Amino acid sequence: MTAPAGRGGAGGAEGRYAAVVLPVPVNRSYIYEVPDALAERVVPGARVVVPLRRRSIIGIVTAAVSQLPSAVDNIKRISAAPDDQPALSPALLELGRWLSDYYGAPLGLALRAILPGPLWSVARPAGPAPGAERLLVLTRNGMDSLLERERRFKRAPQRRAVYETVEALGGSAPVSHLVKQLRLSRNSLEGLVRQGLARIEHVPEMRDPFAGMSSPPPPTLTEDQRNVVAGIESTPVSMPVLLNGVTGSGKTLVYLEILRGVVASGRGAILLVPEIALTPQTVARVRGVFGDHVAVLHSGLSDGERADAWRALRRGERRVAVGPRSAVFAPVQRLGAIVVDEEHEPSYKQGSVPRYHARDAAAVRAQLEGARLILGSATPSLETLDQAAQGRVSTFALPDRVGARPLPPVEIIDLRSAPRVEAAATIPWSEALDSAVAGALERQEQVILLLNRRGFATFVQCPACGNVPGCPQCAIALTVHQTPPALRCHYCGHEEPIPATCVVCGHLTQRLRGLGTQQLEHFLGERFGRARIARMDLDTTTSKWAHHHILERVASGAVDILLGTQMIAKGLDFPNVTVVGVVDADTGLHFPDFRAGERTFQLVAQVAGRAGRGPHGGRVFVQTRAPDHHAIRAAAAHSVAQFAAAELPLRSPPNPPYPPHTGLVRFVVSGTDHAWTADLAERVAAWLRRASSARLDGLLTVLGPAPCPLMRLKGKWRWHVLTKAVEPRVLGRVVRAWRAKSHRAVMVDRDPVSLL
Ligand SMILES: [Zn+2]
Numbered sequence: 001m002t003a004p005a006g007r008g009g010a011g012g013a014e015g016r017y018a019a020v021v022l023p024v025p026v027n028r029s030y031i032y033e034v035p036d037a038l039a040e041r042v043v044p045g046a047r048v049v050v051p052l053r054r055r056s057i058i059g060i061v062t063a064a065v066s067q068l069p070s071a072v073d074n075i076k077r078i079s080a081a082p083d084d085q086p087a088l089s090p091a092l093l094e095l096g097r098w099l100s101d102y103y104g105a106p107l108g109l110a111l112r113a114i115l116p117g118p119l120w121s122v123a124r125p126a127g128p129a130p131g132a133e134r135l136l137v138l139t140r141n142g143m144d145s146l147l148e149r150e151r152r153f154k155r156a157p158q159r160r161a162v163y164e165t166v167e168a169l170g171g172s173a174p175v176s177h178l179v180k181q182l183r184l185s186r187n188s189l190e191g192l193v194r195q196g197l198a199r200i201e202h203v204p205e206m207r208d209p210f211a212g213m214s215s216p217p218p219p220t221l222t223e224d225q226r227n228v229v230a231g232i233e234s235t236p237v238s239m240p241v242l243l244n245g246v247t248g249s250g251k252t253l254v255y256l257e258i259l260r261g262v263v264a265s266g267r268g269a270i271l272l273v274p275e276i277a278l279t280p281q282t283v284a285r286v287r288g289v290f291g292d293h294v295a296v297l298h299s300g301l302s303d304g305e306r307a308d309a310w311r312a313l314r315r316g317e318r319r320v321a322v323g324p325r326s327a328v329f330a331p332v333q334r335l336g337a338i339v340v341d342e343e344h345e346p347s348y349k350q351g352s353v354p355r356y357h358a359r360d361a362a363a364v365r366a367q368l369e370g371a372r373l374i375l376g377s378a379t380p381s382l383e384t385l386d387q388a389a390q391g392r393v394s395t396f397a398l399p400d401r402v403g404a405r406p407l408p409p410v411e412i413i414d415l416r417s418a419p420r421v422e423a424a425a426t427i428p429w430s431e432a433l434d435s436a437v438a439g440a441l442e443r444q445e446q447v448i449l450l451l452n453r454r455g456f457a458t459f460v461q462c463p464a465c466g467n468v469p470g471c472p473q474c475a476i477a478l479t480v481h482q483t484p485p486a487l488r489c490h491y492c493g494h495e496e497p498i499p500a501t502c503v504v505c506g507h508l509t510q511r512l513r514g515l516g517t518q519q520l521e522h523f524l525g526e527r528f529g530r531a532r533i534a535r536m537d538l539d540t541t542t543s544k545w546a547h548h549h550i551l552e553r554v555a556s557g558a559v560d561i562l563l564g565t566q567m568i569a570k571g572l573d574f575p576n577v578t579v580v581g582v583v584d585a586d587t588g589l590h591f592p593d594f595r596a597g598e599r600t601f602q603l604v605a606q607v608a609g610r611a612g613r614g615p616h617g618g619r620v621f622v623q624t625r626a627p628d629h630h631a632i633r634a635a636a637a638h639s640v641a642q643f644a645a646a647e648l649p650l651r652s653p654p655n656p657p658y659p660p661h662t663g664l665v666r667f668v669v670s671g672t673d674h675a676w677t678a679d680l681a682e683r684v685a686a687w688l689r690r691a692s693s694a695r696l697d698g699l700l701t702v703l704g705p706a707p708c709p710l711m712r713l714k715g716k717w718r719w720h721v722l723t724k725a726v727e728p729r730v731l732g733r734v735v736r737a738w739r740a741k742s743h744r745a746v747m748v749d750r751d752p753v754s755l756l
């Protein structure tokens with residue numbers, strides 16, 4: 001490795017040198033010699049190819065070096081500089097430094113997050129691969145009755161699993177996906193074809209559905225929206241803006257109007273959305289306004305397409321970037337605005353180093369580039385509300401829905417006492433929700449049902465000895481799945497057969513406990529025989545464009561009931577949905593995490609907002625065993641103010657303080673040996689306590705170590721230490737001091753969104 005070092009070769013003119021940061025978990029730069037021929041291109045922010053041990057690797061130049069430190073030999077030379085302009089602008093390089101310092105991540109890993117993957121490969125990325133794929137297409141149109149289905153698949157449960165999976169995927173799916181990812185048997189696929197229920201088609205590789213998406217003309221703004229646009233535009237650019245608009249108030253139109261002004265003035269813009277697959281309507285609208293100026297960045301792009309989109313933005317050929325969290329780093333030129341839609345979404349937090357929050361990175365980038373920052377949500381995070389309360393964010397409200405449509409009334413159903421439908425047996429299904437669903441189906445309106453738990457049942461339990469099969473790698477019960485049948489771990493993917501008898505006591509029957517989306521789907525199929533049902537959860541959306549297909553079917557009216565996990569709570573706008581049911585609002589309420597109440601509030605309020613967006617109005621039913629919980633109450637009132645008023649005191653003294661009252665850094669220690677892990681956690685906590693008293697005036701509170709709520713995960717034991725400090729600079733000093741020490745077995749997470 002090239003050492004920091006004295007003079008290269010022998011006498012003669014002093015060469016020129018550059019400090020280069022490599023995408024490796026080491027917090028230092030390396031010095032390389034700059035060949036004369038490359039001198040013009042080797043500037044801060046430029047990509048360079050350098051030798052590292054026996055291979056070539058891409059690095060980023062961070063500075064020119066004229067004076068070498070003493071005592072060196074063996075300085076290596078930069079071998080290439082592929083770009084005619086630096087890959088990272090000064091602002092993006094600076095943003096990388098902020099990521100590194102704020103989150104305590106090595107600079108190389110922070111920079112790696114900023115440039116898309118293909119740009120780190122020494123070989124030029126290839127374009128999209130040509131080729132055809134085999135598709136299994138169901139031949140029957142629409143769904144048949146449950147009885148018919150039971151009869152047809154009586155002796156072929158595997159075949160039924162394939163059939164229902166493909167059905168859930170929209171009637172067709174790539175064979176390779178079914179066999180490789182979903183592990184369905186090839187025999188069953190062929191069986192369906194023999195039975196005449198499906199056929200195999202050869203089609204060109206699936207195309208990007210966003211590429212040719214039709215774009216509706218932008219509707220005109222309402223008076224409320226116009227006033228908000230005018231208010232935001234007259235706010236100083238340096239003042240971040242919160243657009244707090246109820247569901248259905250048309251926040252997207254406000255963003256677009258502001259972005260239109262930004263683009264018209266010759267500048268560029270970024271629109272961040274939580275998950276691009278779930279927001280096709282937003283993407284379509286952006287395209288409608290900006291046409292070919294838009295680059296849509298999403299996970300379905302091939303490496304070649306991703307690199308092309310990046311280059312088009314870098315050269316200024318495209319001026320608006322739309323995408324999930326990593327789009328905050330899009331190389332938009334002359335950046336004029338960043339919009340963070342649904343700013344409360346936990347998916348804006350990156351799960352690996354650097355563990356950044358895109359909302360916070362957006363704020364820093366906007367400041368560095370003199371761009372406007374707009375955060376939008378119907379259920380803003382408590383962090384943002386706190387900033388607003390302190391006058392650091394300017395709030396604009398859209399308190400009413402477009403067209404004076406009322407927010408749908410929400411009925412809270414107490415599952416402990418409400419009359420239940422007898423036929424539902426173990427499923428929490430109240431008469432009130434049942435008749436609302438039946439009524440909507442009769443009127444040919446649509447229904448959305450939220451159950452935030454996938455699988456068939458939550459777990460298997462032996463009625464005799466109480467044994468619950470758990471994952472051998474994770475301290476967590478295995479979830480029961482029926483399509484295909486297996487016990488599956490939702491954390492590591494471990495799979496085993498569903499036991500017929502108890503492995504502990506040998507008891508002959510086993511009981512399924514807890515409700516998952518598969519079982520709910522099954523129940524709905526029996527209860528509403530003619531309804532066309534679509535399920536949207538992680539299990540039905542593993543293929544590339546599955547979300548898109550399911551949502552398209554809902555939009556076209558080919559689905560009567562859409563049921564699913566939290567995926568269906570986001571941004572969907574279907575005017576014919578008149579009934580929304582939260583089947584069990586309590587699934588996340590008792591998680592051992594200080595944000596459990598906030599997440600429940602956001603989820604229930606957001607899904608409630610899917611109802612009544614059309615002329616037929618709508619109603620919402622929330623089934624719960626905690627009808628008086630403030631999160632449920634506030635969600636039923638569609639009121640984030642009501643929620644914050646009840647929640648904030650719970651996170652402030654005399655209660656143990658939590659964000660936004662204090663900053664939080666979590667240190668997670670993991671290892672295969674339990675004693676070793678616990679011991680290392682103990683030493684981390686001791687180091688933190690020493691640092692607090694020696695260098696930080698005791699301003700750091702250290703809690704723990706303690707076992708994580710998920711104490712075992714993917715075969716590793718997990719312990720954590722929490723540190724809190726009101727002043728951000730204290731936490732900054734801690735994470736930077738730790739970055740210098742760094743330990744492979746310790747993960748540092750500043751501003752964590754989960755404490756599990
Ligand atoms: Zn047993």
Ligand SMILES: [Zn+2]
Pocket residue numbers: 471472473474489490491492493494713714
């Ligand atoms: Zn597991």
